[in-house]
Amino acid sequence: MDKIQSLYEALTKVDGFIYPNELALNWDMLIVMYPYITGLVAGAFILASLNRVFDIKALRPTYELSLLTALSFMLVATMPLITHLGQPLRFYEMLITPHLTSAMAIFGFVYLWYLMVVLLLEIWFDYRYDMVIWSREKKGFMKFFYKALTLWVSDTSPESRKTDEKIGYFITVVGIPSAFLLHGYVGFIFGSIKANPWWSTVMMPVIFLFSAMVSGIALVMFIYMVVTYLRKQKIDMNALDTIAKYLFYILIIDFTLESLDQIHRIYEADESFDILKILVRGKLFFTFFIMQIGVGVVIPLATLGFLQFKKPRVRIRKLIYWIISICVLVGIFYMRWNVVIGGQLFSKSFYGFTSYKVNLIGGSDVTLSLLWFIVPFFILAFLLWLLPPWKKAPPIEIPED
Amino acid sequence: MPLQVKRLLLVFAIFIGIMLVLKYVLTPDSWREYGPYRGNAIGEIASQQAKFVQKESCADCHDSIAEIKSLGEHINLQCEICHGPGYQHVDDENFKMEITKNNALCLRCHTMNAASPKNIIKQIDAIEHNEGEECITCHNPHQPWL
Numbered sequence: 001m002d003k004i005q006s007l008y009e010a011l012t013k014v015d016g017f018i019y020p021n022e023l024a025l026n027w028d029m030l031i032v033m034y035p036y037i038t039g040l041v042a043g044a045f046i047l048a049s050l051n052r053v054f055d056i057k058a059l060r061p062t063y064e065l066s067l068l069t070a071l072s073f074m075l076v077a078t079m080p081l082i083t084h085l086g087q088p089l090r091f092y093e094m095l096i097t098p099h100l101t102s103a104m105a106i107f108g109f110v111y112l113w114y115l116m117v118v119l120l121l122e123i124w125f126d127y128r129y130d131m132v133i134w135s136r137e138k139k140g141f142m143k144f145f146y147k148a149l150t151l152w153v154s155d156t157s158p159e160s161r162k163t164d165e166k167i168g169y170f171i172t173v174v175g176i177p178s179a180f181l182l183h184g185y186v187g188f189i190f191g192s193i194k195a196n197p198w199w200s201t202v203m204m205p206v207i208f209l210f211s212a213m214v215s216g217i218a219l220v221m222f223i224y225m226v227v228t229y230l231r232k233q234k235i236d237m238n239a240l241d242t243i244a245k246y247l248f249y250i251l252i253i254d255f256t257l258e259s260l261d262q263i264h265r266i267y268e269a270d271e272s273f274d275i276l277k278i279l280v281r282g283k284l285f286f287t288f289f290i291m292q293i294g295v296g297v298v299i300p301l302a303t304l305g306f307l308q309f310k311k312p313r314v315r316i317r318k319l320i321y322w323i324i325s326i327c328v329l330v331g332i333f334y335m336r337w338n339v340v341i342g343g344q345l346f347s348k349s350f351y352g353f354t355s356y357k358v359n360l361i362g363g364s365d366v367t368l369s370l371l372w373f374i375v376p377f378f379i380l381a382f383l384l385w386l387l388p389p390w391k392k393a394p395p396i397e398i399p400e401d
Numbered sequence: 402m403p404l405q406v407k408r409l410l411l412v413f414a415i416f417i418g419i420m421l422v423l424k425y426v427l428t429p430d431s432w433r434e435y436g437p438y439r440g441n442a443i444g445e446i447a448s449q450q451a452k453f454v455q456k457e458s459c460a461d462c463h464d465s466i467a468e469i470k471s472l473g474e475h476i477n478l479q480c481e482i483c484h485g486p487g488y489q490h491v492d493d494e495n496f497k498m499e500i501t502k503n504n505a506l507c508l509r510c511h512t513m514n515a516a517s518p519k520n521i522i523k524q525i526d527a528i529e530h531n532e533g534e535e536c537i538t539c540h541n542p543h544q545p546w547l
Contacts, residue, residue: 008512008528095420096427099437116416121409128405151408163403 016352025344025356028365030084033372035186035208036336038077042183042209043216044070045119045175050246052172058242064126064389065227066220071119072379073219078111079372084365103189114182118175123387125168128153129161130392161396183212190339197272198279198343203261210254211332217247218328225322227384237314241307244321247328248304255297258335275350283353284342287334296331300324452486455479459487462494466543473544474523483542507536 010023048066051059082091095112099105132154135146147154184205190196191204221243228235265273280288303324311317346353358366434440459480460467470476481487483506489496504527513524531539540546 092423092427096424097429097432097437116413124409125405151405151412153405153408155404160403160405164405167406 013355014352015355016347017349018347018352018354019349022344022347023354025341025354027340027344028084028356029341029358029369030080030365030372032333032336032340033080033369034077034084035183035190035340036215036333037073037080037372037376038186039183039208039212039332039336040216040219041070041074041077041114042179042212043214043218044073044220045179045216046213047217047220047243047246049172049176049179052169053176056242058238061236061239062220062224062243064387064392065224065384066216067119067123067126068383068387068389069220069223069376069380070216071123072376072383074115074119075379076372076376079375080369081107083368083372103185103192107185107189110182110185114178118171118178122168122171122175124149125164125171127387127392128164129156130387132156133393134391158396165396180209183209190343195348196343197270198276198346199339201261201265203257203264207254207257207261210250210257211335213250214247214254214328215332217243217250218325218332221247221321222325222329223380225318225325231390233390235318237317240318240321241311244304244307244324247324248301248308251297251301251304251328255301272350275346279342279346279353283345283355284338288338288342291334292331292338295327296334300328300331450488452488453479453481454487454491456481458491469541470543473541473546475542475545502535502537504536507540507542 013023044066047059048063048070050056051063051066078091082088085091094105095108098109128150131146131150133156135143135150135154138146187205187208190199190208191201194200221240224240224243225235265276303320307317307320312320341356344354345356360366429439429441431440431442432438439445456467456479463480470480483501484498487498490498508527510522511524513526517524536542
């Protein structure tokens with residue numbers, strides 16, 4: 001938040017009438033990154049569960065990759081929030097002295113549950129057998145490290161693998177509502193603010209959830225293509241086509257829900273509608289109509305829809321998927337932007353606007369946001385080196401009883 | 402129970418144990434005495450040293466300036482509004498107080514502002530009113546009207 005030096009400077013930011021405390025935005029770009037990164041986690045996990053729980057076999061090549069992507073983004077998900085705090089070193093207090101009636105204060109527990117009980121456990125059971133094998137193959141520190149990761153359990157019997165498989169399945173089943181909880185919760189934070197008509201809608205958690213799934217699936221699609229390219233391997237086109245198909249379906253649901261929300265708002269046209277109309281047509285025109293709807297929805301929907309009927313050559317299809325995944329990621333980023341920043345641009349008097357300018361150079365919020373978006377890719381690179389999905393033993397077949 | 406599950410439960414037990422110990426150690430003493438607050442907070446804040454010493458303390462030594470000031474428009478302002486907190490200077494006269502000379506400090510009150518009463522706080526348009534000049538070239542802050 002920039003410090004405003006004088007009234008003259010302050011007035012250059014204002015259109016119409018606003019209350020004094022609405023001049024500067026309290027939630028800047030870091031708070032845009034928070035639902036964005038959390039959404040990527042939830043989406044990537046849901047894609048993994050499509051393979052495991054809903055038994056969509058074509059998605060097998062991306063199963064571990066989705067989980068590791070979810071984990072690497074999960075490890076960073078809290079960082080935008082913590083770095084946005086005025087007193088970052090006091091963040092642990094929300095766990096030590098919990099405030100159970102505040103939705104915001106409960107995030108620490110939602111996060112811990114998802115990280116500890118869902119993601120880490122699922123990945124652990126998934127990789128336990130392989131880590132035992134790797135600990136036998138490696139020497140020195142890596143041997144010790146893999147052994148420590150297996151918690152010094154060296155059981156490789158088929159029975160133990162079956163146990164891993166069953167518990168892993170159970171955790172994924174628990175994980176789906178947990179992923180819904182994690183991101184539905186983020187939507188709830190905004191949706192439950194009754195003073196802000198741009199946020200206050202019961203649809204918000206559901207919209208956040210589906211946009212999270214869209215962005216997470218697009219992210220895994222993007223990472224899968226890049227990782228396969230870097231490894232100089234052949235892309236499993238069947239997997240990619242299936243991911244694209246699910247991306248298409250969920251994008252339709254997401255777009256329908258968001259349209260429903262907007263149509264409801266337009267038809268209701270309550271006292272806040274005039275200012276929101278000016279907001280969307282004015283300050284949010286670029287980010288809303290062009291980036292969120294144009295780049296993020298219309299182009300991907302049209303292209304993916306076309307691909308459902310006609311399949312061009314593999315090379316072209318790969319290129320299309322690569323571009324579409326970036327389009328969707330950009331579009332969802334702008335969706336978060338429009339929610340978080342858009343909701344703070346108009347006055348609660350409904351008679352004016354403030355403005356928000358991103359400082360590309362020297363603005364701590366942008367630098368930090370960029371940092372927290374880049375760090376997960378490094379974490380993912382480390383995790384892929386430590387737990388390479390392509391070196392895993394084939395899954396054990398569990399005979400049906 | 403399979404070995405890996407046992408081991409995992411042990412790890413979770415250790416983790417939860419550490420969390421409980423941290424909660425026990427780090428929770429402030431009087432937490433939840435009155436709802437989700439520290440009961441001692443008010444006492445702790447009250448026991449802190451006062452940073453502002455009030456203009457009467459300044460007048461004990463700087464009586465000539467206090468007299469000039471008592472004749473001017475700024476009679477009701479505390480010295481420390483412009484000079485900053487004086488608690489260290491009162492204890493140790495070698496500790497220098499700040500003497501701010503830039504216009505921004507004056508303009509905090511005297512810039513044109515439709516919301517503040519013009520008959521009580523004199524206001525100027527900082528862009529048109531002798532641009533580039535320091536306020537204190539013409540106005541003595543202790544007795545603003547020449």
